[in-house]
Amino acid sequence: MTGRHVAGFIALLGAAAASWYLASSLDTAAPPVSGTGGIQQGYYLRSARILGTGDSGQLLYEIEAEYAEQRGTDEIAFDNVRIQYAADSDIPWSVSADQALITGEEQHLTLSGHVVAVSNRGFSGAVTEIRTDWLELEPGKYRAATDQRVQIRIGERSLTATGMEALFDQNRLELKSNVSGKFVP
Amino acid sequence: SDLRLPISLDADSTDYDGKNSMLMFRGLRLTQGSIGVEADTGRASKLDFEDSVWQFSGNVRIDTGNGQIRCDDANLHFAGHQLRLASISGSPATFELRRADSDQVTYAEAGQLEYNFSDGVIEFSDKAIITEGGNQISSNFLVYNIRERRINADSSGNGGEKVKITYTPDSRNSAQPQQEPVPEAEAPDGNGDGVQ
Secondary structure, eight states, rough: OOOOHHHEEEEEEHOOOOOOOHHHHHTSSOOTTTTTOOOOSSSSSEEEEEEEEESSSEEEEEEEEEEEEEEETTTEEEEEEEEOOGGGGTEEEEEEEEEEEETTTTTTTEEEEEEEETTTOOOOGGGEEEEEEEEEEEEEEEEEEEEEEEEEETTTEEEEEEEEETTTTTTTTEEEEEEEEOOOO | OOGGOOOEEEESSSETTTTEEEEEEEEEEETTTTTTEEEEEHHHHHHOOOOEEEEEEEEEEESSSSEEEEEEEEEEEETTTTTEEEEEEEEEEEEEEOTTSSOOOEEEEEEEEEEETTTEEEEEEEEEEEEEEEEEEEEEEEEETTTTTTTEEOOOTOOOOOEEEOOOOOOOGOOOOOOOOOOOEESSSSSSSSOO
């Protein structure tokens, strides 16, 4: 093996070592971990519309939102949301709020920010409006509850209270404490 | 007067039952100026005082500014945002009245009271007794006109309880007996054998 061969062999060996080094350094960057500023799994929707069904699959309520985004594995967050019962469900109530969060399978919504529940055939058959800042809504059970301050307007009269539970299908309402109202002629 | 003032409502809690359109309040207090009503529970078919009846029950207390009623149950009839009539029952229901111009307290009790707030007249029935100063009048049926300080007494006749009056001269001024403004007891214009 002549001197020229040896020099060529050494040069070849150096090139191989360099390319191995280059390949391994490029390979060390670990894949980005989700949630630490990297690309998140999940979806988002604009002008979202979600239909909720009853036990026998019939349309029960509809959720409309300007924006909806999946959070984690079983949460969906909504902005500017409105929930309306289906016309033939005989539940003439609709609920709107700045934000809402659906958690888990059992159709449980937490509404927050300017929460307003309205019915034009509410309690005493009068236009009824419930206002609060925070509300738990279980549309499938027709149930809405809060432990916050709430204002109820029935017709032209209104009461405020702390804590409330409403059962829309039974047309029942319970104001838990600190009930007060002022009535002017 | 108090009657057109706002009405304030306070309660410990409230239930609304849509099936029979009934509002039920626990620990209810209603006030309008110097008139106040409170009870363990209160029910109303409408959240309204234009034309409604509010049923109070359990430790009912009605304050009328210069008077006070304690009873078991009271149905308050509101019309045009004014308390018009109170149908009261108790065992017995009691009524106390303090007058600004006198330190005497008029005290009355009966099983039933009908208080007409517009006229200022109270009908006492079912073992009715009115006491003022040392004087007492009892019968089955007494009508007390608060403004005119007049009592109409009526017995139920046909062997029923007679009207009974106990008059006690004022012993403090026995030397110069002064005529205390004793409420005039009048025979009613009906045919009962009232008192003259």
